[in-house]
Amino acid sequence: MQQPATNRQFVLESRPTGMPTEANFKLVETPIPALNEGEFLARALYLSVDPYMRGRISGMKSYAAPVEIGQVMVGGGVAEVVESKNAQFAPGDVVGIYMGWQEYAISKGAGVRKIDPSVAPVSTAEGVLGMTGLTAYFGLLDVCNPKAGETVVVSGAAGAVGSIVGQIAKIKGCRTVGIAGGDDKTAWICNDCGFDAAFNYKTTDNYSAKLKELCPNGIDIYFDNVGGPITDAVFGQLNVGARISICGQISQYNATKMETGPRLLGALIVARAKVQGFLVSDYAAKFGPALQEMGGWVHAGKIKYREDIVNGFENMPKAFIGLFGGENTGKRLVKVH
Amino acid sequence: MQQPATNRQFVLESRPTGMPTEANFKLVETPIPALNEGEFLARALYLSVDPYMRGRISGMKSYAAPVEIGQVMVGGGVAEVVESKNAQFAPGDVVGIYMGWQEYAISKGAGVRKIDPSVAPVSTAEGVLGMTGLTAYFGLLDVCNPKAGETVVVSGAAGAVGSIVGQIAKIKGCRTVGIAGGDDKTAWICNDCGFDAAFNYKTTDNYSAKLKELCPNGIDIYFDNVGGPITDAVFGQLNVGARISICGQISQYNATKMETGPRLLGALIVARAKVQGFLVSDYAAKFGPALQEMGGWVHAGKIKYREDIVNGFENMPKAFIGLFGGENTGKRLVKVH
Numbered sequence: 001m002q003q004p005a006t007n008r009q010f011v012l013e014s015r016p017t018g019m020p021t022e023a024n025f026k027l028v029e030t031p032i033p034a035l036n037e038g039e040f041l042a043r044a045l046y047l048s049v050d051p052y053m054r055g056r057i058s059g060m061k062s063y064a065a066p067v068e069i070g071q072v073m074v075g076g077g078v079a080e081v082v083e084s085k086n087a088q089f090a091p092g093d094v095v096g097i098y099m100g101w102q103e104y105a106i107s108k109g110a111g112v113r114k115i116d117p118s119v120a121p122v123s124t125a126e127g128v129l130g131m132t133g134l135t136a137y138f139g140l141l142d143v144c145n146p147k148a149g150e151t152v153v154v155s156g157a158a159g160a161v162g163s164i165v166g167q168i169a170k171i172k173g174c175r176t177v178g179i180a181g182g183d184d185k186t187a188w189i190c191n192d193c194g195f196d197a198a199f200n201y202k203t204t205d206n207y208s209a210k211l212k213e214l215c216p217n218g219i220d221i222y223f224d225n226v227g228g229p230i231t232d233a234v235f236g237q238l239n240v241g242a243r244i245s246i247c248g249q250i251s252q253y254n255a256t257k258m259e260t261g262p263r264l265l266g267a268l269i270v271a272r273a274k275v276q277g278f279l280v281s282d283y284a285a286k287f288g289p290a291l292q293e294m295g296g297w298v299h300a301g302k303i304k305y306r307e308d309i310v311n312g313f314e315n316m317p318k319a320f321i322g323l324f325g326g327e328n329t330g331k332r333l334v335k336v337h
Numbered sequence: 338m339q340q341p342a343t344n345r346q347f348v349l350e351s352r353p354t355g356m357p358t359e360a361n362f363k364l365v366e367t368p369i370p371a372l373n374e375g376e377f378l379a380r381a382l383y384l385s386v387d388p389y390m391r392g393r394i395s396g397m398k399s400y401a402a403p404v405e406i407g408q409v410m411v412g413g414g415v416a417e418v419v420e421s422k423n424a425q426f427a428p429g430d431v432v433g434i435y436m437g438w439q440e441y442a443i444s445k446g447a448g449v450r451k452i453d454p455s456v457a458p459v460s461t462a463e464g465v466l467g468m469t470g471l472t473a474y475f476g477l478l479d480v481c482n483p484k485a486g487e488t489v490v491v492s493g494a495a496g497a498v499g500s501i502v503g504q505i506a507k508i509k510g511c512r513t514v515g516i517a518g519g520d521d522k523t524a525w526i527c528n529d530c531g532f533d534a535a536f537n538y539k540t541t542d543n544y545s546a547k548l549k550e551l552c553p554n555g556i557d558i559y560f561d562n563v564g565g566p567i568t569d570a571v572f573g574q575l576n577v578g579a580r581i582s583i584c585g586q587i588s589q590y591n592a593t594k595m596e597t598g599p600r601l602l603g604a605l606i607v608a609r610a611k612v613q614g615f616l617v618s619d620y621a622a623k624f625g626p627a628l629q630e631m632g633g634w635v636h637a638g639k640i641k642y643r644e645d646i647v648n649g650f651e652n653m654p655k656a657f658i659g660l661f662g663g664e665n666t667g668k669r670l671v672k673v674h
Binding site for chain 1: 399585595596599604
């Protein structure tokens with residue numbers, strides 16, 4: 001394949017105030033430079049949009065440097081090597097690569113992993129067998145140490161991470177209760193993903209009463225993707241020794257000033273509970289065996305996954321923004337080529 | 338000694354709304370029954386007043402059953418055995434006993450520990466070498482696992498627990514910063530207890546700026562006795578891998594409705610921080626060796642302690658209520674006999 005002459009990229013045009021808009025991103029065309037020795041050129045197949053990206057464009061201190069104005073948006077993708085001056089990557093190889101919001105990327109291979117298309121659809125490398133699946137895996141198993149018979153509550157339960165958390169919890173013998181924003185979503189996680197119960201927070205007035213009904217033995221583990229009033233309600237029903245994994249707080253990401261809520265730390269004393277924030281990247285050394293185990297579960301049908309595919313590179317901003325309206329069920333990806 | 342005919346007790350007269358008042362407690366005189374086989378009679382020397390007791394009289398679900406109206410107030414004490422039909426306890430023995438707010442108690446010995454008056458003043462059995470010292474010990478060492486060179490922030494730092502936490506942190510080689518409510522208190526913890534720095538929150542406008550100044554390398558460990566805005570400020574300055582021990586939330590105990598504050602859980606993701614509530618009673622199996630180590634530190638002068646003695650059984654309610662105004666420096670006890 002001949003090297004294309006131009007690349008398309010989304011750069012950060014301005015920082016959002018509150019909910020991001022398409023105007024915060026600018027589509028630019030840039031020339032693709034010739035490869036140097038040791039480099040390869042990758043063409044995006046699927047690019048990932050994820051809630052964490054909101055933090056990267058806020059300009060506030062976080063666990064990673066923010067994207068600066070004019071820089072290409074960051075993010076993971078699944079790509080095909082189309083040209084190579086690197087002996088370890090040949091044209092035709094499919095790779096998982098943190099390439100950002102662009103159609104083409106040049107890499108020396110650092111942090112790039114090869115994907116075997118015979119194992120599973122390559123798109124899964126940015127989902128159940130990639131970052132979001134690993135987030136579910138370590139955030140539940142390592143942070144919360146679930147034991148058979150315990151009750152696990154998951155918020156954002158129909159999302160890329162939450163839907164997998166609930167299924168791993170089931171594999172571990174737990175009672176699993178999901179909270180999601182739509183009857184289609186709760187139906188999917190109960191009927192297809194095997195959650196024991198779920199409720200649609202958008203049509204539920206009293207989260208506490210609903211949790212009491214669905215968790216008659218209290219809550220041993222809470223995997224939190226959303227924060228806010230849903231999390232407030234869970235904190236009121238923790239069993240002694242409860243573990244809470246703080247994975248995301250999507251309800252707060254677009255707040256223009258720090259939202260307030262009830263002061264909850266006292267509940268942790270009563271329950272002798274642990275709340276732990278985590279980042280999947282801290283578990284990088286253990287990704288290999290984790291992916292092997294996850295792959296086994298997927299092949300055995302013990303873990304179902306859903307992909308929410310948006311077509312066309314030009315739709316990256318729209319696909320990203322839609323995450324905050326809860327548009328997606330399962331892992332949202334943009335199909336680029 | 339002849340057995341006294343009557344006992345004096347404080348019973349719960351009514352549940353407080355907000356700050357407790359003396360009218361919530363009623364002093365009653367009751368006859369002391371004759372001892373049965375296996376029982377002994379203990380006469381209070383020192384009775385303890387502690388912030389946790391506020392939770393016991395609120396009537397809300399907590400980790401222990403509430404005190405019911407008309408019941409004797411609960412609490413720990415140091416007492417002398419004055420009469421015994423139990424072979425294991427002889428008149429003259431000094432014991433640590435959860436006897437409640439009363440001058441005399443009859444016990445069969447369950448949960449009672451003997452105190453050797455030659456080791457330390459017996460009052461310490463309800464302080465540095467008792468429940469509050471053990472709370473500091475396990476809440477810091479077990480929950481937070483301090484390492485030399487780390488920065489430890491303690492709220493309620495001049496209290497019975499906080500003053501000990503900071504000194505154990507110093508023994509472990511940490512930089513220790515205390516937050517307390519008075520210049521006399523900050524002077525004591527810095528000059529006598531060896532804290533590296535401290536500030537008086539009552540005369541400090543911007544807790545965050547002050548913490549930045551006193552913790553130039555960020556905060557690795559936070560031992561929280563108070564909650565509220567002080568804790569909010571600490572959450573903004575956590576280092577990666579920070580550990581937070583939730584021991585108490587005294588600023589919230591008299592709230593008539595749940596206070597609100599900024600939603601802080603997102604900070605835990607950035608810092609991959611752990612927040613853990615704990616109760617000292619969960620460590621009962623390890624009290625022996627812990628007291629031995631604490632005793633060694635006290636004898637070696639590595640841990641200083643202060644007792645705030647209120648005289649007279651009739652002053653129990655006043656002594657208790659004063660805790661919430663920050664009257665005490667160090668461990669507050671009521672000297673009964």
